[in-house]
Amino acid sequence: MLRKRHAHKNNVSRRFAGAKAQSAMEYLMTYGWAILIIAVVLGALFQLGVFNSTSLLGSACIAQSGFYCSNPVLSTSGVLTVTVGQATGTTFTNTYVYFVPSGTTFSSSDPSADIGTLYSGQEVNVNIPLGVGSPYPSSYTIGTPLSGYLYLQYTDVYGTVIQNEIGTVTTKVTQTSSSGVTFSQPSSLPSGITEYVPITLQNAQTSSTPAPFQQMIQINEGNYASYITYNGNFANFEFFTQSGSVLPAWIESNNSGTLTVWVNLPNGIPASSSLAIYLGFASKTTNLLSSSGTSGIGEAPQLSSTYAQYDDGASVFPYYQRWGGLSALPSGWSQIANTIITYASTYTEVAPASSTGGWYGLGFNPIPSSLSSNTVTIWEFYGNMYDSIGAGSYIGTATGNGGNFDGYSFSEGGSSTNLIYLGNAGSQFDASTGYSDTNNNKVYTMQMNSATSLQMFINYAQIYSTTSAVSESPTYFDIDPSNNGGGAPSTPIYIYWLRTRAYPPNGVMPSVSFGGVSS
Numbered sequence: 001m002l003r004k005r006h007a008h009k010n011n012v013s014r015r016f017a018g019a020k021a022q023s024a025m026e027y028l029m030t031y032g033w034a035i036l037i038i039a040v041v042l043g044a045l046f047q048l049g050v051f052n053s054t055s056l057l058g059s060a061c062i063a064q065s066g067f068y069c070s071n072p073v074l075s076t077s078g079v080l081t082v083t084v085g086q087a088t089g090t091t092f093t094n095t096y097v098y099f100v101p102s103g104t105t106f107s108s109s110d111p112s113a114d115i116g117t118l119y120s121g122q123e124v125n126v127n128i129p130l131g132v133g134s135p136y137p138s139s140y141t142i143g144t145p146l147s148g149y150l151y152l153q154y155t156d157v158y159g160t161v162i163q164n165e166i167g168t169v170t171t172k173v174t175q176t177s178s179s180g181v182t183f184s185q186p187s188s189l190p191s192g193i194t195e196y197v198p199i200t201l202q203n204a205q206t207s208s209t210p211a212p213f214q215q216m217i218q219i220n221e222g223n224y225a226s227y228i229t230y231n232g233n234f235a236n237f238e239f240f241t242q243s244g245s246v247l248p249a250w251i252e253s254n255n256s257g258t259l260t261v262w263v264n265l266p267n268g269i270p271a272s273s274s275l276a277i278y279l280g281f282a283s284k285t286t287n288l289l290s291s292s293g294t295s296g297i298g299e300a301p302q303l304s305s306t307y308a309q310y311d312d313g314a315s316v317f318p319y320y321q322r323w324g325g326l327s328a329l330p331s332g333w334s335q336i337a338n339t340i341i342t343y344a345s346t347y348t349e350v351a352p353a354s355s356t357g358g359w360y361g362l363g364f365n366p367i368p369s370s371l372s373s374n375t376v377t378i379w380e381f382y383g384n385m386y387d388s389i390g391a392g393s394y395i396g397t398a399t400g401n402g403g404n405f406d407g408y409s410f411s412e413g414g415s416s417t418n419l420i421y422l423g424n425a426g427s428q429f430d431a432s433t434g435y436s437d438t439n440n441n442k443v444y445t446m447q448m449n450s451a452t453s454l455q456m457f458i459n460y461a462q463i464y465s466t467t468s469a470v471s472e473s474p475t476y477f478d479i480d481p482s483n484n485g486g487g488a489p490s491t492p493i494y495i496y497w498l499r500t501r502a503y504p505p506n507g508v509m510p511s512v513s514f515g516g517v518s519s
Contacts, residue, residue: 059171061150068123069150069167075175078130078140078185078515079200080111084150084166085123092118092154094161099128099169099516101135101148106163108153108223113513118154129198129276131516132185144173185518186278188244190295192288193280195227196240198515200276203269205505211268214317214501217512219259219279227281227517230254232303235289236282238296239263247277248315251299252443261297262501264316269510279514300382302346302496317499319371323348323383324496334363336480340492347383351492352481361480361493371500377448379477381498386439441496449503 061069061082068085075081084097095115100106113126130136130146137144150167189196199217203209217239221228229236232254239247239261248264269275282288289304290296293315301308301322313320321330324346335341339360342349352360437458445457456464481493504510 059174061167061169063167064165067152067164067166069169072169072171073175074140074144074146074171074173076140076142076173078132078136078198080128080130080146080169080171081125082128082150082169083123083125084115084152085121086118086152086166087121089120090157091120092152092156095152095154097126097128098151098153099130099148100151100165101146101516104135104148106149106151106165108220109226109517110151111514111516112153112223114511118152127200127202127274127513129200129513129515131198131518133518136516136518140173142173146171146173186240186242186244190238190240190244190246190280192282192286193238193240194282195517195519196278196280197224197517198276198278199239200274200513200515201265201269201510202274202513203271203505203510205508206271207505208271209265209268209505209510210502211266212318212502213265213268213504215263215265215512216509217261217263217279219261221254221257221259223514224281224517227284229284230259232299233289233305233309234287235297235299236284236286238280238282238288240278240280242276242278246295248293248312249297250311250313250316251297251303253300254303262316268502271505275510300497307346313497313499317501319368319500320497321499322497329362332364332368334365336361336363336478339481342492347494347496349492349494350479350481361478364477367477378445378501378503379447379498380443380445380501381479381495382441382443383493383495384439384441385444385493386437441494447503447507449507455507 059072059074061072063069066086066088068083068087070083072080072082080099082097086092093116095118096112097115098106098108098110098112100110104110111128111130113128115124115126118124130140132138132140137146147168147170149165150169151163152166153161153163155161185198186196201215219228221230227237230251235251239249241247247266250262252260252262254260263277265275265277288296289299289310291298291308291310291312293312298312298315299310300313301311301324304310307324308322311322313322324344326343326348328343329335329341338353339362340349340351340353341362342351350360350362442459443457445455445460447455447457449455453467454465455462479493479495
């Protein structure tokens with residue numbers, strides 16, 4: 001009887017165990033397919049990038065105390081657009097905003113944009129073209145992540161240059177363009193170029209620049225100390241287009257580590273648009289200085305130890321004339337009576353022949369029709385008009401003194417004044433600019449953006465503007481060392497070079513933003 005009970009218990013146990021096994025198999029059969037399907041779906045999502053860091057990355061800019069940064073947007077053109085500002089209670093000048101990639105420290109060669117003056121409480125939108133390749137992305141496609149830091153470099157009210165980290169940026173490529181800024185990496189590099197910096201030229205005006213257009217670009221040599229070399233007889237850099245074509249460029253000066261360069265843009269820049277060009281560096285043993293205008297880069301004639309050896313100004317400006325090494329006046333120029341012209345190796349000296357009053361100087365008459373349009377009305381020369389007798393500068397129009405002075409003119413005054421004036425067919429008009437000249441070489445500029453608007457600049461700083469002294473387009477350009485009826489100045493005028501260049505839309509030169517160095 002006992003054995004029967006044990007046998008029955010064993011049978012029950014075996015039946016229970018079999019039921020559990022069957023239940024487990026049914027569970028696996030029921031849910032295994034679901035688990036397998038989930039695994040397949042997760043694998044597919046992973047392959048699509050749903051779970052990688054790029055897709056999870058948002059766009060944010062976390063600002064430091066006293067500063068603003070917001071709305072970072074990265075485009076497929078490699079341009080970072082972001083809003084920055086400051087609330088320190090002081091005004092910043094010479095302000096630049098830099099992007100510093102994660103894993104690196106601040107460098108003056110990092111991508112940057114020029115803000116200029118930044119007031120407390122002010123916010124501005126900036127476009128910063130970035131580099132390509134480590135530490136930047138190898139390409140900019142939708143979803144490409146980016147992280148780093150924003151720095152402001154500025155001069156404070158005490159004249160101290162300061163760099164401050166103002167925010168942390170995390171973003172990814174979401175747009176095919178940024179606020180009208182278009183930019184692409186070069187498809188080809190000029191021969192010998194090993195590194196390059198993208199440059200974005202932004203024309204924010206509602207009208208296009210003239211074509212061709214002469215763009216001023218100022219390079220801080222300290223930003224590219226590892227790549228650039230220049231000493232007047234040697235330069236290892238040049239400018240080029242996206243397709244690798246060299247752009248004619250002319251170095252005007254090198255002052256305190258800042259290179260001022262003019263680049264000829266053959267097609268100009270469209271309205272409310274931008275243009276990408278590139279600053280390329282060759283090895284520091286490769287000299288790219290050239291006077292050809294088709295390769296390398298040129299420079300002002302007085303910068304090289306051999307006069308004008310690398311001067312390509314005629315390839316950059318609509319009209320260009322160097323005034324050193326002459327034995328006679330250039331074609332189109334005439335000498336006004338009672339004027340003494342002295343030709344030197346690097347300049348031409350213009351002086352009155354007597355101490356009595358009268359008109360003296362040089363004239364360019366008539367202005368060629370190719371230059372008489374109001375789209376090409378900036379006349380500039382580099383030299384010295386200082387009059388040790390005169391105490392100030394004047395600007396005005398002069399007629400009624402003979403046909404020789406119907407035109408666009410610079411003039412230095414007599415015993416007590418310096419005159420810089422525009423002559424036309426209107427009535428006599430003189431007005432003080434309040435500018436006191438100095439006895440050193442500088443760039444003198446007169447520009448006319450319409451038949452009724454005239455501005456005067458010394459070293460690109462405006463000293464005078466008028467709409468009452470102009471009545472018609474200029475027909476005659478003239479440089480004089482005295483005014484009619486005044487005494488002769490104690491010093492002559494010295495001219496080193498003279499040029500014209502195109503007037504930018506509304507008088508506003510397109511802005512310049514530098515990207516990072518790429519190989």
